[in-house]
Amino acid sequence: MEISDRVAILRKGQYIATVKTSETNENKLTEMMVGKKTTLNIDRTEPVNVQDRLLVEHLNLRNIDGTKVVNDVSFIARSGEILGIAGIAGSGQRELLEAIAGLKPGYKGDVIFNRPKKNLPVSFFHKTFREVVTMAKNGAFHYEDGTPVSFAGMSIKKIKELVNTEKVLFNEDEVYNLKNLNPRKIRELGVRLSFVPEDRLGMGLVGNMDLVDNMMLRSYRKGKGSKLNRKKPEALADEIVKELDVVTPSIHTPVRKLSGGNVQKVLVGREIASSPKVLMAAYPVRGLDINSSYLIYNLLNKEKEEGSAVIFVGEDLDVLLALCDRILVMCQGQVTGIVDARTTTKEEVGLLMTSTEKEEEVKENA
Amino acid sequence: MPEKMTAKKEKSKLFHVEKRFDMPLWQSILIRFGFIIVALFIGLLILTISYGVNPFDAIGSMFVGSFGTEKRIWDFLRDGVLLLGVGLALIPSFKMKFWNLGGNGQIIIGALVSVILMINLGGKYPDAVVLLIMIPSAILAGAVWAAIPAIFKALFNTNESLFTLMMNYVSVGLVNAFIMAKYPIGSHVIPRIDDAHFPSLYNGSLLIIIIIAVLLGGMVYYLKFSKHGYELSVVGESMNTARYVGINVKKVIIRTIIVSGALCGFIGCLLASGVDFTVTPETGNNMGFTAIMAVWLAKFNPIIAAGTSFFIVFITRGMTKVQSDNNIMNDATPNLIIGLIYFFIIGCEFFVEYKLLINKGGKEMKITEFIKSLFTSKVEKVKLPPEAEAAVEEEEVK
Structure with a gap:
């Protein structure tokens, strides 16, 4: 818009029109690009019920060749807000997320996941009965009125009834250190951490498998025995195709045959299907058309509203400023600042992106 | 300008x-069949020009070679299922993109272990007891033979193609060493062993056919409906994706190759105790390599691999019959024609894709x-x- 005199619009390999830049605006251009009227705006809501969800402390990571790619990074991701990560491509954003997700074993530092359980019923968390009894002995639970739970002298039937009717509540949140755990172990802890990697078909999905088998990637271990259960993944695939308007001949089409936007919808759809507590997305709109991009932004926003801590690595500063609540800026593997996205400017973020020295005055919003 | x-x-x-x-689908099948017919036509043309063979007689001979007599039919079916068995063993490893070229070695080592047990225990103990020891031993031997390169691949990322290929030579060397030690004088051939034969139903082939058919069903289930099968296809398609979902890639590689080697070892046991009743350095008749082609043509689909295995056995047996019917003394011409047919089958994939x-x-x-x-x-x-x-x-x- 700023540099052109005339704009030619192409859509799906066809020439649509040429217009003078002075006579048009963004909405008109978008309409021609997409072929139908669309509203392209990001509704940023105020964060509600903000809790510290993920604490990253002094994370250091070296590459395979020994160069430092993440240098002493510390930050907190909070539930109910979107934390943006800005930086010139290759400043360690991708490696940082992969380390948190458990794909880069051998890093130094801590990744603390805070699992909110306080005042929530025990039955939500699928503990085995034996564990529940031991935990009660250690004073982990209380009743709705605040009195501590001790199952002493109660019949097993009575205890089960209490648990199942959601009368037994947790005293404290549960805290896990995810340091150097692999993705499987993270899942087994019950930590719902989802990750939309940069490389969709090379890491997030299997190109030659159909939608159903790709849905299974995260959940295939569930269920007893050695047999796969394709019923739930099938239902999930159907749901994602319907909800996110994935254009595909069927749910049994290999995902590599889908277009980039539809591939990303499948991946993001799967990752948010487990209603994650932490959702990390690395360049989720890279290479996508404008329609799909906004769909992805809205999905991230929806996750934020549902209480997930969203970490979004992006390239487009305008989008980062419009979508995120806070923006963490990285430069050469270091955090150069964490700014409030509502009050900051592009110039400030741009400056932080290129400042190699760690700045003293980090504007941290409370 | x-x-x-x-x-x-x-x-x-x-x-x-x-x-x-x-x-x-029908079009791709049509293309493939078209190419096979063209290949046969050219092959027969070569035969006609160089040996004056009547092409129609040659086609007839090919069918006689596989279906001429009842014994030929049984032999055709037995050879076909044995090749399919090796193919089934290789499919999991190839699906995982672990290029297991060591099928031959794994078969031979299974056969060698079986023969050693047949010679040493046969006659002293009831056949059933020997078989009960022999079959697990052969399976174990094949599994170990395959696991060695797999462990090196998983831990040190060595090249599995070279490693498995070299293991073939080691196994042939072991067979030679065994023969030399046991039969130091004479023609260096282990005579037919008469004890501890694999049980036979109706004739020597039927039970083998039934066993491989069961294996085929098992393999279809393993690949399509089991968690193991799913994991190995994810590892084969993308190791990054496998790590991303927390699959233990090393474990999956070693486990899958052990399955592959164990099946090869079992086929070796079938060959030694049910077909050849001996072991030679040529045991298995290079099935470890022929089966690669069968499963590759089948795109690693076990059921289609059954078709390709039988087809390969059909043309091989057919060409042998053509050769003997027309007194063709060299092996080169039939091999040339078989090669030509393979070439066309593989080449036609280009036109399908x-x-x-x-x-x-x-x-x-x-x-x-x-x-x-x-x-x-x-x-x-x-x-x-x-x-x-x-x-x-x-x-x-x-």
């Missing part, structure tokens, strides 16, 4: 290859259209595509 020149240059390419996405567009006078057309155009209109006005016409018009306006 220079832009136009380059554009013209690009357009004058004679062939243009385009990927196909939506070929119906891609379509070839031929440029004629600035117009791209399919092969069928091109051939049609050769016959219908000899003088055709060169028609410019609409965009080019528009460009010319614009040029004129300027």
